[in-house]
Amino acid sequence: MKLHEQDDKYHELDNKASIIYKFVMTYSDYIRAIRDYGTGEEINMVEVHTLTMIEENPGITAAKLSLEWNRTKGATSQILKKLEQRGFILRKKENGNAKNLNLYATEKGEALSRAHKLYDIKELMWADKTLHESFSSEEIKAFYNVMQRYTEMMLSPRSE
Template sequence: MVMWNFEEREGKGGSSREKKRYTPFEMATIVERMSAFNTSKSPRDYGSGEYFNPVEVHMASYIADNPGISATTVARDWNRTKGAVSQIIKKLEEKGVICREKEQGNDKTICLYVTEKGARLDELHREYDTRNYERFLDVLENYFSEEDIQKTFAVLDAWIELSMNWEPS
């Protein structure tokens, strides 16, 4: 079900979306819907024969990108509670995707690393997302220019960074 309600017009690169001015509430709704969609708990097979939900696989990739990171830092970077992150880490550890090691010279700090299995899952996940997002972007380019899409992602990236420290009134 497509919930788009916009008129198409001919322009550079095919049809494009009429400009619409979004209210702050509409913007918040769009961001919340996007967040809900991207944190879906629906497990999928990324090519390893095992099922992982998107949060698990993205956290495994984050740990692969940041070897030795602590759960506390993951929680801060992802704007989640330490308890929520610990639950995901426990699942990933039980599935053999990550391992914990004490930091050298500091028995208090536990560092996270991907295992061989985790490195393979990370690779498969990147291939899966690349393949699927390329297909989705091909469809999106029927409505928006590549420049518009790149600007949107630049705004979303800044949005995430700024909102990490934003205190709503």
Template structure:
């Protein structure tokens, strides 16, 4: 199995590359699968459900912000899972923002998905936990959580201020 890495200082580029690799590995499971309900769903669908379950009444705008996606992209995902009977929107006080909630079928899938992740993601996570102390693990996740929060804020500011960044290209002529 994996061996504990030596303590090395990672550059920003190395750290971001590791985060990118983790995200790609996790997201690459676009193939629908059965999480234990007898029907197949994509990882994106079940994780969208999970966030709605954890935040009943969340709006499309809030969901888009959390996922770092456009409202249009989130609306496409929601259209699919609404069609499958997993999510419903409820009108609230004449407000155009329709809060999202899970249906009973959505709640069953959310529970099945959480159980699935405890087993399957738990295998690799348990192996990593054997290599590090609980304090080291907590610190690692605190750092990732903080990085994610800061990254979302930076992206939000860029969008708000329509900031476009030009990056210099070092050419070897």
């Protein structure tokens, strides 16, 4: 490939990739932002979604959470430590197994999880309505299908 062809190809592909980069950076900032989901508690989206996963799956382990969210055990442990310190979750040893601690939402955690779900319903309905102002249902469904496949592609071993 000649140098000018290489540059042209790079710019063609980079223009498309820049859309993804901008989305990822913007969404990353969005999920890390501290917000009140309606209980007076301030928490970020990563932490509250982890709490909701625990609330909906009583007894789940940190290892299962790590797998579900594709995070290291260390990263998951840091989130769980924050949730536990703030009184949103409990860790319990069960069946004499000290290695794996099971996770449970406290009453305070359950209340926040419920408030979070109501908040997300409102936000997701707003996003869906706003997207429908510019795109058809089929186009929106295709977008989510592409995002799902792109995620799978990123998680899969790369074959050249």
